[in-house]
Amino acid sequence: MVYNTRYVKIDGHTDLVKDKKTGAVLNVSSDVSKARKAKSVRIYKDQEIQNLKADVKEIKDMLKVLLVSKENG
Numbered sequence: 001m002v003y004n005t006r007y008v009k010i011d012g013h014t015d016l017v018k019d020k021k022t023g024a025v026l027n028v029s030s031d032v033s034k035a036r037k038a039k040s041v042r043i044y045k046d047q048e049i050q051n052l053k054a055d056v057k058e059i060k061d062m063l064k065v066l067l068v069s070k071e072n073g
Contacts, residue, residue: 007017007026015029 010016017026
């Protein structure tokens, strides 16, 4: 949205402006950037879950090795 003299920023709200001609309050935040941020957060969380799964598998494998060596030793 083009900011010109027709729009006035609303104090305390970075994503809202008021149209001086119509009196309408407009949301000027970027839904695209919000969607990108949400996707980035989702990807990060998914990667963290995959990392935790891999760590748990590694721990389980080490425990199995320890148990087998204890039984044989």
